[in-house]
Amino acid sequence: MTTAPSVRRPGPLRHRNFRLLVTGSAVSSFGNAITPIALAFAVLDLGGSATDLGLVVAAFAGAEVVTTLLGGVLGDRVSRKLMMEGSSAASAVAQAGMATTLITGAATIPLLTVLGMVTGVLSALNQPSSQAMTRLVVPPEELPRAVAVRPLAQQLGMVAGSVAGGALVAVTGAGWAIMVDAATFAFAALCFSRLRVAHTRPDGPRGSMLSELGEGAREVLRHTWLWLLIGQALVYHLFYGGAQGVLGPVVVGDGIGRSAWGAALGAMMAGFVAGGLICLRWQPRRALFAGAIMLTLTCLFPLAMALSDQAAVILAGAFLHGLGLSVFSVFWDLSIQQNIPEDKLSRVYSFDIVGSFVARPLGLALTGPVAEAVGFRNWLLVVAVVLFVVEVAALFSRDVRHLEIAGLHSDDPAL
Template sequence: MPLPAGPPPLWNRNFRLFFVARAVAVLGEGMVPVGLAAGLLGDGRPDSSVGYALGAWIGTFAALVLFGGVLADRFTARRMMIIADLLRLPGAAVLAVAFTVGSPPLWSVYALSALSGVGAALFQPGVASTIPRIASDVQRANAVLRVVESLMTMAGPALAGLLLAFSDVGTVFAVNAATFGVSALCLALMRIPALAHDRIARGSMRAELAIGWREFTARNWLWGVIAIWTVYGLTVAGPMTTLTATLVTGDHGSSTYGVLMAVNGAGNAAGGLLALRLRPRRPLAAGAVALLGLPVNLYLLGSGASVALLGAGQFIAGAAFAFWLVMWSTSVQTHVPQEALNRMHAYDVAGSLLMMAAGRALAGPVAEAVGAEHVLLVGAGIAVLVVGALLVVRPIRTLGRAHGT
């Protein structure tokens, strides 16, 4: 009598293709800020032009990601991710040509950055629902993807710098365009069986958003984490990104800042590897405890520690955040129904991104008023309170692993 077929191994054909798609896409995304800075500043544009170009991306992404979640639930995540890649590919190609032949007008750079933000808004919600469909071990899949994304986040700027040393800005954006092509091809080659809810009739966009909101608010642990995380993004994560750059660069130089960011990326990879081995019965509680590594980093930054200690803090913070992110992603992907998962992920991303963007914008004025070190030290205290809040809220603390994961 033949044995029943078990779940597919992690490295099945679909996961391998998705792994490559994510790796090359994150590599390409990491090249963009370097390419924009080199292209715009090299043409004599003001420093603010780089911020505006990146802001155009963030603005359109934040404004449209909720609609991206609805479209992914309606037309399937894979289809929307392919469309998103094919939308971003010609935009990057146009930038490649424009920077190669001359100095493109700022309005065109901003418009193409905004177009890339639209593509990202269509792409990102589908990541959450794709992983449970292609991997039987969702936590392991998330951990593996977190490791490669961390490595590619470090490799992207490095590759852009290498290309600029031997070529020009146009080459950076040409390679960026190619990464979207590779990603789209890999996604197109995936064969994901349709589920029953893929074929159900959908209502209007407004009705789908409303249904998604009801699904979101019906889960106390879900909206509880995101509510707490919005406070964290505004008061801790947003200011930390901006003030780390200004403090480290001002005290130790830009090269030291680059090395510390690489160390943070290595910590991210280590946190992903740790999540491959540990399978806590209460993932969110374990992830919250791991987040105690973040206030350590903030304290070291705010207290003027040596470069060696700053490196240790960055590694610890990177590992802590990666471990939390794997626990959080796995919990969402295994406890939320597939038919609502893309919209849930979109609400998560929109709330987190908007608050982090606000925190980054407010960091400068607040730091000028009270001092950057004081803002970071207060942020360290708030980060500890955030961990306490995550552990105090019972639905978050007691959420267990989904059956079979």
């Protein structure tokens, strides 16, 4: 076969640990893309309103936010491999329990809310360790490409999961769809259990949980680009989380068809994949600034839902949303990986996650009643405008514009 190895088999995939990490993450992403679709329609089928759906999703998000800082401290204290393996196995059990209640007809909206909170806690314990793991499974010179390859594999899984989610819900029902997610968590736990990595711990006595959190907070505040863009993400999730999680299934799912909403999420995931492919070849010196420019595309998805009843327009908006967010996320992740010390990396990621998502439960809970008061499409238009304004405002930061990424040269054929 004459296809260039740099395209068919990126350098980081030569490493066994990286392959296991990518495989487990991608399979888990496949299942995670199914559950939001299944859960949304499960709540609606139980007679729930947009407000009920928002509260169920907010319970998951709220539990996740509350627990993430603990996950960050533990990720810098104990084995990140153990954190990932254990949380994935426990998530498999929790999702299987949720699926069983739906399959047997025992599910109620309050019960789904509680189970969603359990799943949120387990996800929070996993995320900081998972994001910090990349640097431990590849040599430093291959980190830029690894940071692009890993999310690309995860987004491919999410594309497949988004398409499969709509079909599974339509054919088998929400319960069996969520059971598939449980199986993917079990497979991911198996992959993570086979990782062979060392976890470097700082010398000397450990401080208290609060003191270690304080160290992580001070590290975040040392970097203007870091806390500024975390603040931008807070506004993004406050407004956009409800637009996708609450209004999308109603406006698109009920207005055009449930399969159309699944296709829209699939188009967004396809945009993520396209963004990942772009990042494999396009790696500018001022990558964070380039990513921040691309992030302005995210306003187009809520704008399309607000202004159009045509599936093609909504799919295009979803694709561009995913494209812009994907490019930004890769360059954002690389900026953190290259500029934060190893012994603080999980904690910084936990502050990134919490700062980004802390307002999401509030947005999810309020989206239903606010949108019902002002009109669903009117609120989607407000969301689009807010996203565009805050994303453009970040471009005026000198620190965002001038942060340079080490080892990135767009003309280097090895990249």
